[in-house]
Amino acid sequence: MDLKLRRSMLFIPGNNPGMLQNGGVFGADSVILDLEDAVAPTEKDAARFLVAHALKTVDYGCSEKVIRINPLDTFAAEDIKVVVPCRPDAILVPKVESAADIDASVKMIGAAELPGQTPVKIIALLETPRGIIEAYNIAKADPRVVALALGAEDYTAGLGAMRTKEGTEIFTARSLVVNAAAAADVQSIDTPYTDANDEEGLLADTDLAKQLGFKGKLSINPRQIEVIHAVFNPSSSDIDWAEQVIHAIRKAQTEGSGVASLNGKMVDLPVVNRAERILHLARLLGLIEGAE
Amino acid sequence: MASLIKIAQAGTLESSDIMIAVAPGSEGSGIIIELESIVMAQYGEDICLTLREIMAEQDCTDVYIKAVDRGALDCTIRARVLTALCRAGAALKEEML
Numbered sequence: 001m002d003l004k005l006r007r008s009m010l011f012i013p014g015n016n017p018g019m020l021q022n023g024g025v026f027g028a029d030s031v032i033l034d035l036e037d038a039v040a041p042t043e044k045d046a047a048r049f050l051v052a053h054a055l056k057t058v059d060y061g062c063s064e065k066v067i068r069i070n071p072l073d074t075f076a077a078e079d080i081k082v083v084v085p086c087r088p089d090a091i092l093v094p095k096v097e098s099a100a101d102i103d104a105s106v107k108m109i110g111a112a113e114l115p116g117q118t119p120v121k122i123i124a125l126l127e128t129p130r131g132i133i134e135a136y137n138i139a140k141a142d143p144r145v146v147a148l149a150l151g152a153e154d155y156t157a158g159l160g161a162m163r164t165k166e167g168t169e170i171f172t173a174r175s176l177v178v179n180a181a182a183a184a185d186v187q188s189i190d191t192p193y194t195d196a197n198d199e200e201g202l203l204a205d206t207d208l209a210k211q212l213g214f215k216g217k218l219s220i221n222p223r224q225i226e227v228i229h230a231v232f233n234p235s236s237s238d239i240d241w242a243e244q245v246i247h248a249i250r251k252a253q254t255e256g257s258g259v260a261s262l263n264g265k266m267v268d269l270p271v272v273n274r275a276e277r278i279l280h281l282a283r284l285l286g287l288i289e290g291a292e
Numbered sequence: 293m294a295s296l297i298k299i300a301q302a303g304t305l306e307s308s309d310i311m312i313a314v315a316p317g318s319e320g321s322g323i324i325i326e327l328e329s330i331v332m333a334q335y336g337e338d339i340c341l342t343l344r345e346i347m348a349e350q351d352c353t354d355v356y357i358k359a360v361d362r363g364a365l366d367c368t369i370r371a372r373v374l375t376a377l378c379r380a381g382a383a384l385k386e387e388m389l
Contacts, residue, residue, distance in 0.1 A: 021308060053371040
């Protein structure tokens, strides 16, 4: 699995120079320079040039540079031709519905890459009922696919359901995306919480996403990043537990056993894997020291 | 030489942006620039230089440019000018970025 941190992925409107030039200061794990929904149809050409120049000149710090292109049946080809040679880290492909959509994206991206350029990754945005059904095939379609992201607004429109803060209507889709991503060994990224003024709602929604197994969350406002990171960061009790698990299993292994016990609970391989993931994340975030 | 075939505009008057209008000039008129900027005293000459550089890079010789700057960075100026030239019908060079 691609182990890049993607706790928060912040959308930045692609035709707004002020926001594009400041996108790196918010500390998001990824910035998504948006050529799709945030850009009026008459300004697609302008946004494409602006994002391309921002990619070449603006310092986004540690944030991964992701471009959301337009859907494959609209301006995707033009977007890819202009932005891919400017070396983004990944392309967020919207409204992906099949492995064939990934194949088509890979062909266009590959053709646009410069000689020697690091291959551009793909994050598939699933936002239709068909896309959710095809999630696993999409995730496995190509090694460039590093994550599945859920776009719940379009998805619920496709369902004919009302979008609610509780998110009951997207529970199945969330579970399917997380499961498909895990089965394909890629990351899963949750839909954004669209009320930027409701911090409590964001916290509850992000808690639920983490509980379901998502590795990060899309974000539509810089103010959301701190809350999202607080949820996805391992807590001190998580880290303590993980360290105890690793200590217990190592002790058991020296005694010739593959299974240990911690506070009366069995510690076997899946538990060890979970503990190792927590410690890996904690090291990445500088919460603990030491090598893997 | 890249020729403009019509008047075109790109950009906005929002902070950090620049609005660029381009129009075909008469033959031999050269590059004529009319610039307004909130940072005219500090960066007016640099902005004009950037505009002339882009015209030279794109082989545009006779163009009237009206620019209203709201503190745009160089990369924004370049993006807006290229968009305006494209919209004006100029065939940009392959390495247009």
